[in-house]
Amino acid sequence: MKFPAPVTVQWIAGLIDAEIIGDAQAQATGINEIHKVETGDLVFVDHPKYYDTCLQSNATHIIINTSNVTVPAGKTLLVTKEPFEAYLAIVNHFRPFTAATKSISDTAVIGANTVVMPNVFIGRDVTIGNNCIIHPNVAILDYTVIGDNVIIQAGSVIGSDAFYYNTKKNREVWYKRMQSCGNVVIEDNVEIGAGCTIDRGVTASTRIGKGTKMDNMVHIGHDTNVGANCLFAAQVGIAGATVIEDGVTLWGQVGVSKTLTIGANAVVLAQSGVPSSLEGGKTYFGYPAEDAQTKRRELVWIKRIPEMWEKLKQR
Numbered sequence: 001m002k003f004p005a006p007v008t009v010q011w012i013a014g015l016i017d018a019e020i021i022g023d024a025q026a027q028a029t030g031i032n033e034i035h036k037v038e039t040g041d042l043v044f045v046d047h048p049k050y051y052d053t054c055l056q057s058n059a060t061h062i063i064i065n066t067s068n069v070t071v072p073a074g075k076t077l078l079v080t081k082e083p084f085e086a087y088l089a090i091v092n093h094f095r096p097f098t099a100a101t102k103s104i105s106d107t108a109v110i111g112a113n114t115v116v117m118p119n120v121f122i123g124r125d126v127t128i129g130n131n132c133i134i135h136p137n138v139a140i141l142d143y144t145v146i147g148d149n150v151i152i153q154a155g156s157v158i159g160s161d162a163f164y165y166n167t168k169k170n171r172e173v174w175y176k177r178m179q180s181c182g183n184v185v186i187e188d189n190v191e192i193g194a195g196c197t198i199d200r201g202v203t204a205s206t207r208i209g210k211g212t213k214m215d216n217m218v219h220i221g222h223d224t225n226v227g228a229n230c231l232f233a234a235q236v237g238i239a240g241a242t243v244i245e246d247g248v249t250l251w252g253q254v255g256v257s258k259t260l261t262i263g264a265n266a267v268v269l270a271q272s273g274v275p276s277s278l279e280g281g282k283t284y285f286g287y288p289a290e291d292a293q294t295k296r297r298e299l300v301w302i303k304r305i306p307e308m309w310e311k312l313k314q315r
Contacts, residue, residue, distance in 0.1 A: 001030050001031055001032065001091070001094065001095065001181040001182060001203045001204070002029060002030040003028070003029060003030050003031075003094060004094070006027040006028060006029050006040070007027070007028055008024065008025050008026065008027060008028070009022070009023065009024050009025070009026045009027075009028060009061055009076050009078065010024040010025060012028055012042065012061070012078060012090065013078055015089060015090065015093060016063065016078065016080055016085075016086035016089050016090065017080060018063065018078035018079055018080040018086065019067070019078070019079040019080070020076065020077070020078060020079075021067060021071060021076065021077040021078075021079060022061075022071065022075065022076030022077055023076055024076075026060070026061070026076050027040065028040065028041070028042050028060070028061050029041065030042070030203075031043070031044075031087065031090050031091070031181075031203060032059070032203040032204060033164075033178070033202045033203050033204075034050070034053060034054060034057060034059075035223060035241045035259065036201070036202075036203055036204035036223060037057050037058045037059040038058050038059075039058050039059075039060055040060050041058070041059045041060060041061070042059065042060075042061045042062075042063060042078075042090070043057060043059035043061075043062055043063070044062070044063040044064070044083040044084060044086060044087045045062060045063070045064050045065075045083060046064075046065050046082070046083040046084055046166075048066075051064065051066070051069055055069060055070075055071070055072055055075065056072065059075075060074065060075055060076065061075065061076045061077075061078060062075060062076070062077050062078070063077075063078045063080060063083045063086050063087065064077055064078070064079055064080075064083060065079070065080065065081060065082070065083050066079065067079050084166045084176065084178070087178070087179075088179055091179045091181045092179070094181070095181045098124065100121070100123060100124075103119075103120065103121050103122070104116070104120070104121075104122045105122060105123055105124045105125070105126065107124050107125050107126075108122045108123070108124070108125070108126040108127070108128070109126070109127045109128065110122070110128045111128055111129045111130035111131070111132065111148065112130045112131070113130055113131045114128055114129070114130060114131060114132040114133070114134070115132070115133045115134065116134045117133075117134060117135050117136045117138075118136050119136050119137045120134050120135075120136065120137070120138050120139075120140070121138070121139045121140065121141075122134075122140045123139075123140060123141045123142040123143075123144070123159070124142045124143070125142060125143050126140050126141075126142065126143065126144045126145075126146075127144075127145045127146065128140070128146045128150075129146055129147045129148035129149070129150065129188070130148045130149070131148055131149045132146060132148070132149065132150045132151070132152075133150075133151045133152070134152050135151075135152060135153050135154040135155075135194075136154050136155075137154050137155045138152050138153075138154065138155065138156050138157075138158070139156075139157045139158065139159075139160075140152075140158045140159060141157070141158065141159030141160060141200065142159065142183075143159070143182075143183035143200070144158050144159045144183055144184045144185075144186070144200075145183065145184070145185045145186070146158075146186045147186060147187045147188035147189075147190070147210070148188045148189070149188055149189045150186055150188070150189070150190050150191070150192075151190075151191045151192065152191075152192045153191075153192060153193050153194040153195075153196075153216070154194050154195075155194050155195045156192050156193070156194065156195060156196040156197070156198075157196075157197045157198070158184050158186070158192075158198050159183060159184045159198065159199075159200045160197060160198075160199050160200065161177070161179075161180045161199065161200065162178070162180045162182070162199050162200060162201065162202045162221070162222030162223070162240065163199065163221065163222065163240070164177070164178045164180070164202050164222055164240065165177055165178060166178050178202055180199075180200050180201070180202050180203075180222070181202075181203055182200045182201025182202055182203050182204045182205055182206070182222070182223065183200050183201060183205055183206075184198050184199075184200050184201075184205065184206045184207075184208070185205045185206070185207045185208070186198075186207075186208045187207070187208060187209055187210040187211075187212075187228075188210045188211075189210055189211045190208050190209075190210065190211065190212050190213070190214075191212075191213045191214065192208075192214045192218075193214050193215045193216035193217070193218060193234070194216045194217070195216050195217045196214055196216065196217065196218045196219070196220075197218075197219045197220070198219075198220040199220065199221055199222040199240070200222065201222055201223040202222050202223060202240075204223055205223070206220060206221075206222055206223055206224055206225075207224075207225045207226065208220070208226045209225075209226050209227040209228035209229070209230065209246065210228045210229070211228050211229040212226055212227075212228065212229060212230040212231070212232075213230075213231050213232070214232045214236075215232060215233045215234040215236075215252075216234050216235075217234050217235050218232050218234070218235070218236045218237075219236070219237045219238065220238050221237075221238055221239045221240035221241070221242065221258065222240040222241070223240055223241040224238055224239075224240060224241065224242045224243070224244065225242075225243050225244070226238075226244045227243075227244055227245045227246035227247070227248065227264070228246045228247070229246055229247050230244055230246070230247065230248045230249070230250075231248075231249045231250070232249075232250045232254075233250065233251045233252040233253075233254075233270070234252050234253075235252055235253045236250045236251075236252070236253070236254050236255075236256075237254075237255050237256065238250075238256040239256060239257050239258035239259075240258050240259070241258055241259045242256055242257070242258060242259060242260055242261070242262075243260070243261040243262070244256075244261075244262050245261065245262060245263050245264040245265075245266075245280060246264045246265070247264050247265040248262050248263075248264065248265065248266050248267075248268075248280075249266075249267045249268070250268050251267075251268065251269050251270040251272075252270040252271070253270055253271045254268045254269075254270065254271070254272050254273075254274065255272075255273045255274065256268075256274040257273075257274060257275045257276070260274065260275075260276055260277045260278075261277045261278075262274065262277070262278045262280075263277075263278060263279045263280025263281065264280040264281065265280050265281050266278050266279070266280050266281065266282055266283075266284065267282075267283040267284070268283075268284045268285075268289055269283065269284065269285040269292060272284060272285050272286055272287060272289040273286075273287035273288060273289060274288070274289045275287075275288050275289075276288065
């Protein structure tokens with residue numbers, strides 16, 4: 001999430017009650033989680049396992065719960081007891097929760113020749129392009145950006161909160177929601193089936209590339225980047241912060257794990273599971289998803305095991 005205008009580290013420190021190590025007058029331009037940080041951003045870390053990752057990231061300012069670290073040149077620390085609570089305070093300041101009072105927000109912008117059918121909800125600061133069709137009972141939540149010639153079938157939810165939690169098992173409530181302040185961007189000529197769900201980015205954007213088509217009941221996790229001209233059949237599920245490159249086809253009930261990449265023009269056959277990155281331009285099958293021809297040969301041999309076992313016993 002980018003701030004409306006840059007703010008000083010000193011101002012942030014006042015908001016979250018933090019000690020500054022570094023330049024108090026340095027400018028912070030936004031706040032992002034570790035997978036999406038850019039120069040000028042704040043990031044938070046509250047576990048020693050991840051201290052070095054955050055300190056060496058693109059983030060310029062680190063909200064942290066220790067001063068006993070080596071600070072890289074050009075970076076600033078904001079030391080506070082509870083960095084996660086500090087993150088929530090910053091998000092709530094810049095993007096506080098505001099309950100809707102009407103079905104279509106006064107701040108929504110809807111383009112020419114776009115059809116919005118009954119019972120559609122359109123949230124705050126949503127932008128919808130020209131020549132779109134939004135079918136009944138669709139929910140398009142705050143800050144979503146939709147291009148031209150997009151079709152969204154009935155009952156889909158665009159921009160729901162990320163399934164993303166701060167986890168600590170030394171407290172009564174182990175999982176505390178990391179409040180989402182990102183959005184969803186749907187590019188031109190995308191079609192989204194009925195009953196689909198696309199989570200907003202935690203602090204950045206979940207993006208669906210131009211020309212991509214989705215069947216019914218597809219789920220796209222937070223911060224995932226789907227390329228152009230992809231094809232997803234029914235009940236595909238993609239976890240967070242994943243990259244699906246251009247022209248990828250995922251057939252029915254394919255499950256894709258988090259923070260991996262599926263290369264351009266790959267095809268993953270129905271009911272396969274993808275736990276790690278796949279090269280583009282190949283066809284995959286099974287769990288873990290592997291080259292489909294190799295997997296089929298393996299299955300043939302597996303079916304022959306009882307026969308081979310009987311032959312061995314007869315020797």
